[in-house]
Amino acid sequence: MKNELRHGRLKYISFLIIDLVCVVVANVLAVSLYLSFADVKYSMGEHIPVIYLMLGVDIAVTIGFNTLSRVLRRRKRIEIFQTLKHVVISFVLLAMILFTTKSGADYSRVIIFLAYGLEFLLMLGCRYIWKKILMKLYWKNNSDSALLMTTESFAEEALETSRKSGVDVKSIFLLDSKGQKSLGGVPVCDGIEDAIAVLGWDLAKDVYIYGLDHQMVPDALAKACKEMKVKIDLVDFKYKIIDVKTVKNDDSRYGSLSFIEGKRDIPFPIRRVYWITETEADLHRGHHAHKLNCQLLFCPHGKIDIILDDGEKKETICLDEPGKGLLLMPGLWREMIWKESGSVLCVLASEYYDPDEYIRNYDGFIAYNSEDGKKN
Numbered sequence: 173m174k175n176e177l178r179h180g181r182l183k184y185i186s187f188l189i190i191d192l193v194c195v196v197v198a199n200v201l202a203v204s205l206y207l208s209f210a211d212v213k214y215s216m217g218e219h220i221p222v223i224y225l226m227l228g229v230d231i232a233v234t235i236g237f238n239t240l241s242r243v244l245r246r247r248k249r250i251e252i253f254q255t256l257k258h259v260v261i262s263f264v265l266l267a268m269i270l271f272t273t274k275s276g277a278d279y280s281r282v283i284i285f286l287a288y289g290l291e292f293l294l295m296l297g298c299r300y301i302w303k304k305i306l307m308k309l310y311w312k313n314n315s316d317s318a319l320l321m322t323t324e325s326f327a328e329e330a331l332e333t334s335r336k337s338g339v340d341v342k343s344i345f346l347l348d349s350k351g352q353k354s355l356g357g358v359p360v361c362d363g364i365e366d367a368i369a370v371l372g373w374d375l376a377k378d379v380y381i382y383g384l385d386h387q388m389v390p391d392a393l394a395k396a397c398k399e400m401k402v403k404i405d406l407v408d409f410k411y412k413i414i415d416v417k418t419v420k421n422d423d424s425r426y427g428s429l430s431f432i433e434g435k436r437d438i439p440f441p442i443r444r445v446y447w448i449t450e451t452e453a454d455l456h457r458g459h460h461a462h463k464l465n466c467q468l469l470f471c472p473h474g475k476i477d478i479i480l481d482d483g484e485k486k487e488t489i490c491l492d493e494p495g496k497g498l499l500l501m502p503g504l505w506r507e508m509i510w511k512e513s514g515s516v517l518c519v520l521a522s523e524y525y526d527p528d529e530y531i532r533n534y535d536g537f538i539a540y541n542s543e544d545g546k547k548n
């Protein structure tokens with residue numbers, strides 16, 4: 173994550189400085205509080221060596237235990253845990269130093285306890301505020317920054333489409349990631365937590381999902397977006413011709429083998445598979461649209477024309493080879509014309525069969541496709 177690291181390192185140092193300031197402030201507060209309540213002889217001057225020691229321990233713990241790692245990407249719960257871990261380790265180390273140098277008796281234990289308690293609260297609060305400030309500063313200049321969610325097979329065109337529409341893609345979350353670090357110069361998220369963190373603190377303002385159905389957004393990401401009030405936008409396409417992977421044997425007698433893999437090639441969960449066989453030439457079927465169903469159509473044998481109508485224009489796609497697939501999103505009127513008898517039409521669908529999900533009346537389809545229709 174090149175870009176992000178560049179910003180990240182600078183931000184990391186700023187967090188370290190904030191932590192050190194918190195250590196000093198926590199100690200000053202602890203001593204002041206203690207002296208205002210207890211009737212003892214203990215001065216700030218006496219406490220100064222402890223402050224130096226705590227600062228040294230703090231730097232050592234930060235570096236040694238890497239307690240600021242991914243600081244910008246942590247969500248609240250993880251931040252509380254990490255800050256607590258940092259403070260507890262620092263406390264234990266300080267106690268050990270004081271014990272081994274036998275100087276522990278010289279300093280007030282109450283103040284040291286109090287200082288670490290205050291340090292925890294101050295650090296937590298200051299880190300939170302600083303993250304908010306960074307986020308604001310960053311977003312001010314990156315109003316169109318987005319996290320792109322897609323699959324590897326769509327990634328390239330997803331990037332191109334997003335860039336064309338002026339979206340600055342900060343990170344890609346691939347549903348079928350094989351551990352890639354970057355794609356087209358854009359960092360690829362390590363996993364879902366990473367993707368959530370990109371949204372949470374650092375980079376992206378929106379999530380754009382490309383070539384995928386909303387149902388493919390993992391629950392954790394959808395929940396996080398809701399919590400963080402991050403919009404999930406569908407970068408839409410109505411239909412797309414895709415290459416179905418095909419393995420041809422050198423010996424033509426063995427024919428060819430084509431395959432489609434869920435999640436990798438299909439941007440929706442496959443709930444149903446159906447096929448139309450024993451057909452005659454010039455058969456017309458279809459004349460309907462779907463409200464929800466996403467589909468992949470392919471013709472493993474023969475030749476079939478698919479006429480698509482989005483209410484404004486018509487296009488004809490000819491399925492005439494097993495390696496050609498037609499991805500259809502909802503809201504398209506279609507008619508299928510069999511060009512050769514015996515041609516086979518296969519369909520992978522995102523929904524179970526539901527006759528109410530069909531629009532079988534053209535006027536109804538036009539009305540449905542208009543905004544008002546969709547709302548009703």
Ligand code: T46
Pocket residue numbers: 444446448457458459467469508519525
């Ligand atoms: C589509 C095109 C490409 C079922 O009972 N279950 C099913 O899963 C399906 C798909 C159909 N049916 C019944 C409903 C009808 O009584 O099978 C009969 C024929 O269906 P339909 O007239 O919808 O067939 P086509 O060829 O016009 O359309 C079919 C699909 O229905 C449709 O989703 O996109 O293939």
